[in-house]
Amino acid sequence: MTEKLEISAELKERLKAGYDKEWRKELRKSLPVKERMKIPRQKMPEREPEKRNRDFGEVNKGLDVEAAVLEARRCWDCANPGCVSGCPVSIDIPSFIKLIEKRDLVASIRKIKETNSLPAICGRVCPQETQCEIVCNLRKATGVPVAIGNLERFISDFERWEGQVFLPEIPPSTGSRVAVIGAGPAGLTVAGELAKKGHRVTIFEALHIAGGVLVYGIPEFRLPKAILKAEVDYLQKLGVELRMSFVVGKTATLEDLKKDGYDAFFIGTGAGLPNFMRIPGENLVGVYSANEYLTRVNLMRAYEFPFYDTPVVRGKRAAVIGGGNVAMDSVRTAKRLGAELAAIIYRRSRQEMPAREEEVKHAEEEGIEFHLLTTPLRYFGDDKGRVKAMECLRMELGEPDSSGRRKPVPIPGSEFITEVDLVVVAIGQSPNPLMAQTTPELRVGKWGNLEVDWKTMATGIPGVFAGGDIVRGGATVILAMGDGRLAAAEMDRYLKNGQR
Amino acid sequence: MAKVLRRERLVPNIHLLEVHAPEVARKCRPGQFVIVMSDERGERIPLTIADWDAKRGSVTSIFMLVGTSTQKLSLLKAGDDLPVYVGPLGRPSDIQNFGTVVCAGGCFGIAAIYPIARALKKAGNRVLTLIDVKASYLFYWEDKLKKVSDRLFVSARDSRYDSKEYIPYKLDSLLKEEKKVDRVVAIGCTYLMYRCAEATRPAGVKTMVSLNPIMVDGTGMCGACRVSADGKTKFACVDGPDFDGHTIDWPELFARRKSYFDDEVKSLCAFERERFS
Numbered sequence A: 001m002t003e004k005l006e007i008s009a010e011l012k013e014r015l016k017a018g019y020d021k022e023w024r025k026e027l028r029k030s031l032p033v034k035e036r037m038k039i040p041r042q043k044m045p046e047r048e049p050e051k052r053n054r055d056f057g058e059v060n061k062g063l064d065v066e067a068a069v070l071e072a073r074r075c076w077d078c079a080n081p082g083c084v085s086g087c088p089v090s091i092d093i094p095s096f097i098k099l100i101e102k103r104d105l106v107a108s109i110r111k112i113k114e115t116n117s118l119p120a121i122c123g124r125v126c127p128q129e130t131q132c133e134i135v136c137n138l139r140k141a142t143g144v145p146v147a148i149g150n151l152e153r154f155i156s157d158f159e160r161w162e163g164q165v166f167l168p169e170i171p172p173s174t175g176s177r178v179a180v181i182g183a184g185p186a187g188l189t190v191a192g193e194l195a196k197k198g199h200r201v202t203i204f205e206a207l208h209i210a211g212g213v214l215v216y217g218i219p220e221f222r223l224p225k226a227i228l229k230a231e232v233d234y235l236q237k238l239g240v241e242l243r244m245s246f247v248v249g250k251t252a253t254l255e256d257l258k259k260d261g262y263d264a265f266f267i268g269t270g271a272g273l274p275n276f277m278r279i280p281g282e283n284l285v286g287v288y289s290a291n292e293y294l295t296r297v298n299l300m301r302a303y304e305f306p307f308y309d310t311p312v313v314r315g316k317r318a319a320v321i322g323g324g325n326v327a328m329d330s331v332r333t334a335k336r337l338g339a340e341l342a343a344i345i346y347r348r349s350r351q352e353m354p355a356r357e358e359e360v361k362h363a364e365e366e367g368i369e370f371h372l373l374t375t376p377l378r379y380f381g382d383d384k385g386r387v388k389a390m391e392c393l394r395m396e397l398g399e400p401d402s403s404g405r406r407k408p409v410p411i412p413g414s415e416f417i418t419e420v421d422l423v424v425v426a427i428g429q430s431p432n433p434l435m436a437q438t439t440p441e442l443r444v445g446k447w448g449n450l451e452v453d454w455k456t457m458a459t460g461i462p463g464v465f466a467g468g469d470i471v472r473g474g475a476t477v478i479l480a481m482g483d484g485r486l487a488a489a490e491m492d493r494y495l496k497n498g499q500r
Numbered sequence B: 001m002a003k004v005l006r007r008e009r010l011v012p013n014i015h016l017l018e019v020h021a022p023e024v025a026r027k028c029r030p031g032q033f034v035i036v037m038s039d040e041r042g043e044r045i046p047l048t049i050a051d052w053d054a055k056r057g058s059v060t061s062i063f064m065l066v067g068t069s070t071q072k073l074s075l076l077k078a079g080d081d082l083p084v085y086v087g088p089l090g091r092p093s094d095i096q097n098f099g100t101v102v103c104a105g106g107c108f109g110i111a112a113i114y115p116i117a118r119a120l121k122k123a124g125n126r127v128l129t130l131i132d133v134k135a136s137y138l139f140y141w142e143d144k145l146k147k148v149s150d151r152l153f154v155s156a157r158d159s160r161y162d163s164k165e166y167i168p169y170k171l172d173s174l175l176k177e178e179k180k181v182d183r184v185v186a187i188g189c190t191y192l193m194y195r196c197a198e199a200t201r202p203a204g205v206k207t208m209v210s211l212n213p214i215m216v217d218g219t220g221m222c223g224a225c226r227v228s229a230d231g232k233t234k235f236a237c238v239d240g241p242d243f244d245g246h247t248i249d250w251p252e253l254f255a256r257r258k259s260y261f262d263d264e265v266k267s268l269c270a271f272e273r274e275r276f277s
């Protein structure tokens, strides 16, 4: 669960300026709180489970304008809003919501974009229920928070449909050159922020499409690729150059790029190294890391095989190991690719599942089975080395450990064997070691993460900053973007101080 | 995007692909590879770097026609664009002055072994090169290999060259003839590498093989390329592709390479239907 964040003086000021506006006062008066509380939370329209679990079309259809305005009316426009203390990029939440209520949609999206450059993505993948919505005052009072995430999604979709994507004025070039390594949410954020400050930015990306996990990991049914593409196009309009199929550390090292004339660097290479359990049979054909399974399907479009050339095993009985977003995406993908049985195997209980609430709900509706308090022990193969069965062990919750979580302990004698022809291991990713291996001056932590000064995102090397999953391990899109914003501000300062 | 400079058939079923990729040419070392995708709907496939010219900014690979992706590559012309051409990937081969080194190659490995033999020769080794071809007309790059080998021994089933016996047998007899062989490097199809590793196992001569499991990203992100060496799982694209052949779980590698056998046939049929209709 996200902790309540400190509200900075800067944010306080911004909030107050918005709160004190005349039209806000009037809008607050126009409908008494009692009336506002009568409006029910507007439901996100979804495609029917039985249809959507056969294709890759987006599950959520988005609110229409009337529903969005109604939802916006639920918000009290608090003097001391709780919501903002849960947002890692300090969006002025009440302002953007009230602008929706006022039906000034263009102003609303601009308000969000002051601090969040990728709202169409955040509106779809952020765990709002543990960030802004959990601290919403309305939730504290009634248990049902304002649907902040759905409104964020609505307003960014509105901008894309209208086609009037707003381009900020770019100051004259500063002459500084910035290399951003990795085109995930962290890198894309840094690139956007620094381009807006007039620096010349080049993004170096190992894969052939920009987006990081957003393009190779998160499936089309949750985040359509067209949305990501619109965001990347926007960066290019800001003047950002994209160098795809360029692996820093291999195609050129950081040192080479320095010699090529780059003045500052941002490392946002993510947590791309898949973890395995190291149990017998894990290298059988049909046992995948979630990264490989999802990359084949999303980046390489194996769901359109043989129109696209990359194949993927289409199992009839699929088991996905893990309980996070990655596991949910994998198991729902397996279902869509024709699995009759698609099951989650998770060693703890439902409460501990780190996946977004909505993903778990959607998975349940789509007919995914959940085997909680269960862990795999080994996989068995046929004579061709393909997985055909797995042995599992049941667990029960024991005494709470130091973190207060009740630790699962094995139940002796509870082993059982079940047939499977597809297994996806989704137990987490570690930071990608490539940069650290080829840039020995970087400080590396216990988990292979890069160490930075959290106040500035600076690594030990002058001019070299880092953020996102490469410093945090597997975290979230919004935290990666938050790091990106902080790093960009520091990099701008570094470049302008002439420390070159 | 990378531009194709040259694509030509060397011998039946084996083609050369030279691509403009100045960064790759500037950085690459013997034993490394690139990942190539022929078109937007293509698959990412690895090809060993067989030669390069840093001044021209060009990189050359030799590939054998086996399925859809290599078929598509074989239709490229100079001037065409490749949507993906990324490298140099993998760790470079271990090049030192070992003494006497045997370099064994077959099919695309005839080319893949060339830069390694060249570097080993330059490092002061005595280089004995063994080449295996199914028929003498399938031998290419003879001149190049001659230049970097102290001895070049070619085995073709039609016996127009030195012998017709399968090269692992020749390797076995060579180990007995030579006073001392310090190292063997073998590249080619999986079976050839496996047999070479088995041939040198009794004498315990260190034998490096360049493994060719199925890959996707080539940067250590997916684990498609996992192989077992000494009982431990390794990612061939970042920990390899070169491994000590005596430590490899070969049956696992054979099985994993056949992961998509039925799909590959389906893919090729779909491609040919599209191409000829």
Ligand SMILES: Cc1cc2nc3c(=O)[nH]c(=O)nc-3n(C[C@H](O)[C@H](O)[C@H](O)COP(=O)(O)OP(=O)(O)OC[C@H]3O[C@@H](n4cnc5c(N)ncnc54)[C@H](O)[C@@H]3O)c2cc1C
Binding pocket: A125, A126, A127, A181, A182, A183, A184, A185, A186, A187, A204, A205, A206, A207, A211, A212, A213, A214, A217, A218, A246, A247, A248, A249, A268, A269, A270, A271, A272, A294, A325, A326, A327, A329, A356, A432, A434, A435, A467, A468, A469, A470, A474, A475, A476, A477, A478, A480
């Ligand atoms: C399947 C899945 C589902 C998820 N669902 C959610 C969700 O619903 N909500 C949420 O908030 N978070 C989710 N996450 C987590 C979230 O996606 C990540 O925390 C976030 O993407 C991290 O961003 P990043 O920019 O640090 O790295 P990444 O997104 O990992 O991007 C790193 C990029 O750097 C590139 N790269 C790596 N090494 C190099 C190199 N040497 N040279 C050049 N380029 C390089 C990579 O190819 C990649 O494109 C999910 C993750 C996965 C895998």
Ligand SMILES: Cc1cc2nc3c(=O)[nH]c(=O)nc-3n(C[C@H](O)[C@H](O)[C@H](O)COP(=O)(O)OP(=O)(O)OC[C@H]3O[C@@H](n4cnc5c(N)ncnc54)[C@H](O)[C@@H]3O)c2cc1C
Binding pocket: B033, B043, B044, B045, B046, B047, B048, B049, B061, B062, B063, B064, B065, B066, B067, B068, B069, B070, B071, B108, B112, B211, B212, B213, B214, B215, B216, B241, B256, B257, B258, B264, B265
């Ligand atoms: C590090 C490395 C270097 C290689 N160097 C060369 C080379 O220099 N010249 C050459 O001709 N071949 C090389 N290969 C093998 C080459 O990548 C495959 O022959 C090629 O991918 C076949 O693709 P296809 O679609 O034409 O055939 P398919 O019909 O798809 O498959 C035929 C066979 O190729 C293998 N294969 C399929 N897809 C892949 C993939 N994505 N990655 C790896 N193997 C795959 C399979 O095991 C299969 O048995 C190398 C492989 C590796 C891993």
Ligand code: SF4
Binding pocket: A074, A075, A076, A077, A078, A081, A082, A083, A084, A093, A094, A097, A135, A136, A137, A138, A139, A146, A148
């Ligand atoms: S805390 Fe909730 S009700 Fe109050 S301003 Fe924020 S979103 Fe609106």
Ligand code: FES
Binding pocket: B214, B215, B216, B217, B218, B219, B220, B221, B222, B223, B224, B225, B226, B235, B236, B237, B238
């Ligand atoms: S090819 Fe993906 S990790 Fe090696």
